[in-house]
Amino acid sequence: MYQLESQMERAVVSIPSNIAEGAGRRSEAEFAHFLDIALGSAYELETQLIIAHRRKYLSDETYKTTDEIIVSLQKRIGSFIVTLTEK
Secondary structure, three states: OHHHHHHHHHHHHHHHHHHHHHHOOOOHHHHHHHHHHHHHHHHHHHHHHHHHHHOOOOOHHHHHHHHHHHHHHHHHHHHHHHHHHOO
């Protein structure tokens, strides 16, 4: 349980950290690259959430609410990447 919790914490920190690092880059292509890494971390987090739920570490309600937030974040990051790369 503690290893999964640690992995989830790293993914949670990685998402905004990569967005911030990308925002500081010189080009939109570089920013999109870091957004892509953040998106990967969001998918990693979702997978870890599923594992935690299946292992009964989370209630159904906590799982559902948290998953909805993560999926929404994935969609927003994905849309941002498309916006940057279509210019």
